[in-house]
Amino acid sequence: MAPRTSVLRLDPQDSRRKLTELAREYSTGTLGSPSPFFPTPALPAPVHTQAGDGPLGTHVVDLSFPSEYVPFHPAARAPRRG
Secondary structure, three states: OOOOOOOOOHHHHHHHHHHHHHHHHHHOOOOOOOOOOOOOOOOOOOOOEEEEOOHOOOOEEEEEEOOOOOOEEEEHOOOOOO
């Protein structure tokens, strides 16, 4: 067997601190609907684009719509790659 080059060590105090901070973010005012965590979304404005013909005389279409979704937790709001 090859020797281990590194050992991952978890600090229980650091893990507890991070979990406590996260729980604090998702406590007051986040339950129920609507809420800051579950806001009522706006109705979508779908865009219908013809994408060709399908089998047996059907038509293929692409449906898309802009999203106003913003993650609740600030750390999750970093720009996403699409």
